[in-house]
Amino acid sequence: EDQVTQSPEALRLQEGESSSLNCSYTVSGLRGLFWYRQDPGKGPEFLFTLYSAGEEKEKERLKATLTKKESFLHITAPKPEDSATYLCAVRSPSGGYQKVTFGIGTKLQVIP
Amino acid sequence: EAQVTQNPRYLITVTGKKLTVTCSQNMNHEYMSWYRQDPGLGLRQIYYSMNVEVTDKGDVPEGYKVSRKEKRNFPLILESPSPNQTSLYFCASSRTAPLARNFYEQYFGPGTRLTVT
Numbered sequence: 001e002d003q004v005t006q007s008p009e010a011l012r013l014q015e016g017e018s019s020s021l022n023c024s025y026t027v028s029g030l031r032g033l034f035w036y037r038q039d040p041g042k043g044p045e046f047l048f049t050l051y052s053a054g055e056e057k058e059k060e061r062l063k064a065t066l067t068k069k070e071s072f073l074h075i076t077a078p079k080p081e082d083s084a085t086y087l088c089a090v091r092s093p094s095g096g097y098q099k100v101t102f103g104i105g106t107k108l109q110v111i112p
Numbered sequence: 113e114a115q116v117t118q119n120p121r122y123l124i125t126v127t128g129k130k131l132t133v134t135c136s137q138n139m140n141h142e143y144m145s146w147y148r149q150d151p152g153l154g155l156r157q158i159y160y161s162m163n164v165e166v167t168d169k170g171d172v173p174e175g176y177k178v179s180r181k182e183k184r185n186f187p188l189i190l191e192s193p194s195p196n197q198t199s200l201y202f203c204a205s206s207r208t209a210p211l212a213r214n215f216y217e218q219y220f221g222p223g224t225r226l227t228v229t
Contacts, residue, residue: 042223043223046217099157099160102155102157
Protein backbone atom coordinates (compact mmCIF):
# COMPACT_ATOMS: atom_id res chain seq x y z
CA GLU A 1 0.00 0.00 0.00
CA ASP A 2 1.32 3.42 -0.97
CA GLN A 3 2.09 5.74 1.94
CA VAL A 4 2.97 9.42 2.16
CA THR A 5 4.06 11.14 5.38
CA GLN A 6 4.59 14.88 5.60
CA SER A 7 6.42 16.75 8.32
CA PRO A 8 6.09 18.96 10.17
CA GLU A 9 2.29 19.16 10.37
CA ALA A 10 2.51 22.89 10.99
CA LEU A 11 5.30 25.42 10.59
CA ARG A 12 5.44 29.04 11.63
CA LEU A 13 8.15 31.21 10.08
CA GLN A 14 9.12 34.82 10.28
CA GLU A 15 9.13 36.61 6.95
CA GLY A 16 12.53 35.95 5.34
CA GLU A 17 13.27 32.86 7.47
CA SER A 18 14.05 29.99 5.06
CA SER A 19 13.04 26.41 5.85
CA SER A 20 12.16 23.03 4.32
CA LEU A 21 9.11 20.81 4.30
CA ASN A 22 9.53 17.05 4.13
CA CYS A 23 7.56 14.36 2.27
CA SER A 24 8.53 10.74 2.89
CA TYR A 25 6.96 8.12 0.66
CA THR A 26 6.65 4.39 0.22
CA VAL A 27 5.31 3.36 -3.16
CA SER A 28 5.68 0.44 -5.51
CA GLY A 29 6.81 1.96 -8.77
CA LEU A 30 6.82 5.74 -8.44
CA ARG A 31 5.39 7.39 -11.51
CA GLY A 32 5.45 10.92 -10.20
CA LEU A 33 5.67 12.90 -6.96
CA PHE A 34 3.62 16.08 -6.88
CA TRP A 35 3.57 19.16 -4.72
CA TYR A 36 0.43 21.25 -4.42
CA ARG A 37 -0.47 24.40 -2.55
CA GLN A 38 -3.92 24.71 -0.96
CA ASP A 39 -5.47 27.89 0.39
CA PRO A 40 -8.33 27.56 2.92
CA GLY A 41 -11.60 26.44 1.32
CA LYS A 42 -10.07 26.12 -2.16
CA GLY A 43 -8.91 23.32 -4.39
CA PRO A 44 -5.23 22.34 -4.44
CA GLU A 45 -3.11 24.21 -6.94
CA PHE A 46 -0.31 22.41 -8.74
CA LEU A 47 3.30 23.45 -8.03
CA PHE A 48 5.79 20.79 -9.15
CA THR A 49 6.17 17.30 -10.54
CA LEU A 50 9.27 15.18 -9.88
CA TYR A 51 9.83 11.82 -11.53
CA SER A 52 13.27 10.51 -10.60
CA ALA A 53 15.82 10.74 -7.78
CA GLY A 54 18.10 13.72 -8.14
CA GLU A 55 15.57 15.81 -9.98
CA GLU A 56 15.00 19.42 -8.86
CA LYS A 57 12.40 22.00 -9.84
CA GLU A 58 12.30 25.67 -8.93
CA LYS A 59 9.68 28.41 -9.00
CA GLU A 60 10.15 31.80 -7.38
CA ARG A 61 10.93 31.16 -3.69
CA LEU A 62 10.16 27.43 -3.89
CA LYS A 63 12.46 24.57 -4.81
CA ALA A 64 11.48 20.90 -4.81
CA THR A 65 13.96 18.02 -4.68
CA LEU A 66 13.57 14.24 -4.81
CA THR A 67 15.48 11.25 -3.45
CA LYS A 68 14.51 7.59 -3.56
CA LYS A 69 12.63 7.87 -0.26
CA GLU A 70 11.67 11.49 0.24
CA SER A 71 11.11 14.89 -1.26
CA PHE A 72 11.79 18.32 0.15
CA LEU A 73 10.11 21.61 -0.57
CA HIS A 74 12.57 24.37 0.26
CA ILE A 75 11.19 27.84 0.87
CA THR A 76 13.70 30.65 0.59
CA ALA A 77 12.99 34.01 2.21
CA PRO A 78 9.24 33.37 2.51
CA LYS A 79 6.65 36.11 2.39
CA PRO A 80 3.24 36.23 4.13
CA GLU A 81 1.55 35.34 0.83
CA ASP A 82 3.33 31.97 0.95
CA SER A 83 1.10 31.02 3.89
CA ALA A 84 -0.92 27.96 2.86
CA THR A 85 -1.08 24.21 3.29
CA TYR A 86 1.43 22.36 1.13
CA LEU A 87 0.43 18.90 -0.02
CA CYS A 88 2.58 16.09 -1.35
CA ALA A 89 1.12 13.29 -3.48
CA VAL A 90 2.40 10.21 -5.27
CA ARG A 91 0.95 8.38 -8.24
CA SER A 92 1.64 4.75 -8.94
CA PRO A 93 0.26 2.07 -11.25
CA SER A 94 -1.14 0.26 -8.23
CA GLY A 95 -3.45 -2.50 -9.33
CA GLY A 96 -2.80 -1.66 -12.99
CA TYR A 97 -4.51 1.70 -12.83
CA GLN A 98 -3.56 5.11 -11.60
CA LYS A 99 -4.05 5.65 -7.90
CA VAL A 100 -3.13 8.83 -6.09
CA THR A 101 -2.09 9.02 -2.44
CA PHE A 102 -1.82 12.35 -0.65
CA GLY A 103 -0.07 13.27 2.55
CA ILE A 104 -1.98 15.18 5.21
CA GLY A 105 -0.03 18.32 4.41
CA THR A 106 2.10 20.93 6.13
CA LYS A 107 0.32 24.11 7.19
CA LEU A 108 2.72 27.00 6.73
CA GLN A 109 2.22 30.36 8.37
CA VAL A 110 4.59 33.21 7.49
CA ILE A 111 4.47 36.12 9.91
CA PRO A 112 5.35 39.64 8.76
CA GLU B 113 -10.06 29.32 -19.59
CA ALA B 114 -8.99 25.79 -18.67
CA GLN B 115 -10.91 24.70 -15.62
CA VAL B 116 -12.69 22.06 -13.60
CA THR B 117 -16.14 23.04 -12.41
CA GLN B 118 -18.25 21.49 -9.68
CA ASN B 119 -21.86 22.00 -8.72
CA PRO B 120 -23.25 22.69 -6.28
CA ARG B 121 -20.57 24.46 -4.24
CA TYR B 122 -22.52 24.06 -1.01
CA LEU B 123 -25.18 21.52 -0.14
CA ILE B 124 -27.07 20.72 3.04
CA THR B 125 -29.24 17.62 2.87
CA VAL B 126 -30.86 14.99 5.06
CA THR B 127 -29.95 11.37 5.62
CA GLY B 128 -31.13 9.08 2.84
CA LYS B 129 -31.98 11.69 0.22
CA LYS B 130 -30.15 10.81 -3.00
CA LEU B 131 -27.90 13.51 -4.42
CA THR B 132 -25.51 14.06 -7.31
CA VAL B 133 -22.51 16.36 -7.42
CA THR B 134 -21.52 17.23 -10.96
CA CYS B 135 -17.98 17.68 -12.25
CA SER B 136 -16.96 18.92 -15.67
CA GLN B 137 -13.59 19.72 -17.27
CA ASN B 138 -12.84 21.53 -20.53
CA MET B 139 -9.24 20.35 -21.03
CA ASN B 140 -10.01 17.07 -22.84
CA HIS B 141 -8.36 15.13 -20.02
CA GLU B 142 -8.66 11.36 -19.95
CA TYR B 143 -8.20 10.95 -16.20
CA MET B 144 -10.70 12.21 -13.64
CA SER B 145 -10.99 11.59 -9.94
CA TRP B 146 -13.04 12.37 -6.84
CA TYR B 147 -11.60 13.08 -3.39
CA ARG B 148 -12.96 13.90 0.01
CA GLN B 149 -11.03 16.04 2.46
CA ASP B 150 -11.51 15.77 6.20
CA PRO B 151 -9.55 17.45 9.02
CA GLY B 152 -6.64 15.29 10.15
CA LEU B 153 -7.17 12.80 7.32
CA GLY B 154 -6.19 14.83 4.30
CA LEU B 155 -7.35 14.16 0.77
CA ARG B 156 -8.57 10.62 0.18
CA GLN B 157 -9.41 9.22 -3.23
CA ILE B 158 -12.98 7.96 -3.66
CA TYR B 159 -13.14 6.87 -7.31
CA TYR B 160 -11.16 7.53 -10.43
CA SER B 161 -11.63 7.09 -14.15
CA MET B 162 -9.02 6.44 -16.77
CA ASN B 163 -11.37 7.25 -19.64
CA VAL B 164 -14.98 6.98 -20.78
CA GLU B 165 -16.68 3.91 -19.30
CA VAL B 166 -13.53 3.01 -17.29
CA THR B 167 -13.78 3.61 -13.54
CA ASP B 168 -12.13 2.11 -10.48
CA LYS B 169 -12.32 2.37 -6.71
CA GLY B 170 -9.99 4.53 -4.70
CA ASP B 171 -9.36 4.19 -0.99
CA VAL B 172 -12.81 5.17 0.34
CA PRO B 173 -15.48 4.13 -2.21
CA GLU B 174 -18.16 2.89 0.20
CA GLY B 175 -21.43 4.79 -0.12
CA TYR B 176 -20.52 6.45 -3.42
CA LYS B 177 -21.14 5.75 -7.11
CA VAL B 178 -19.69 7.31 -10.23
CA SER B 179 -20.23 7.13 -13.97
CA ARG B 180 -18.21 8.32 -16.94
CA LYS B 181 -20.44 8.42 -20.01
CA GLU B 182 -18.74 11.44 -21.54
CA LYS B 183 -15.11 12.43 -21.43
CA ARG B 184 -15.73 15.84 -19.89
CA ASN B 185 -18.15 14.81 -17.10
CA PHE B 186 -17.67 12.68 -14.00
CA PRO B 187 -20.60 12.94 -11.56
CA LEU B 188 -20.44 11.67 -7.99
CA ILE B 189 -23.62 10.02 -6.73
CA LEU B 190 -24.60 9.45 -3.12
CA GLU B 191 -27.56 7.06 -3.24
CA SER B 192 -28.35 7.25 0.47
CA PRO B 193 -26.20 9.91 2.17
CA SER B 194 -25.31 9.51 5.82
CA PRO B 195 -23.83 12.01 8.31
CA ASN B 196 -20.37 10.41 8.02
CA GLN B 197 -20.30 11.61 4.40
CA THR B 198 -20.29 15.22 5.57
CA SER B 199 -17.08 16.50 4.03
CA LEU B 200 -15.40 18.77 1.48
CA TYR B 201 -15.35 17.09 -1.94
CA PHE B 202 -12.99 17.81 -4.81
CA CYS B 203 -13.04 16.69 -8.40
CA ALA B 204 -9.81 16.65 -10.39
CA SER B 205 -8.61 15.85 -13.89
CA SER B 206 -5.33 15.25 -15.67
CA ARG B 207 -3.95 14.13 -19.00
CA THR B 208 -2.34 10.73 -19.22
CA ALA B 209 0.91 9.67 -20.85
CA PRO B 210 1.22 7.05 -23.60
CA LEU B 211 1.61 3.60 -22.04
CA ALA B 212 1.11 5.33 -18.67
CA ARG B 213 4.86 5.43 -18.07
CA ASN B 214 4.64 8.72 -16.20
CA PHE B 215 1.65 10.43 -14.72
CA TYR B 216 0.85 14.10 -14.89
CA GLU B 217 -0.39 16.70 -12.45
CA GLN B 218 -4.07 17.06 -11.60
CA TYR B 219 -6.21 20.16 -11.88
CA PHE B 220 -8.75 20.53 -9.11
CA GLY B 221 -12.20 22.02 -8.98
CA PRO B 222 -13.21 24.60 -6.35
CA GLY B 223 -14.78 22.03 -4.03
CA THR B 224 -18.26 21.11 -2.81
CA ARG B 225 -18.99 21.40 0.88
CA LEU B 226 -21.58 18.78 1.78
CA THR B 227 -23.42 18.57 5.09
CA VAL B 228 -25.68 15.59 5.80
CA THR B 229 -27.96 15.95 8.82
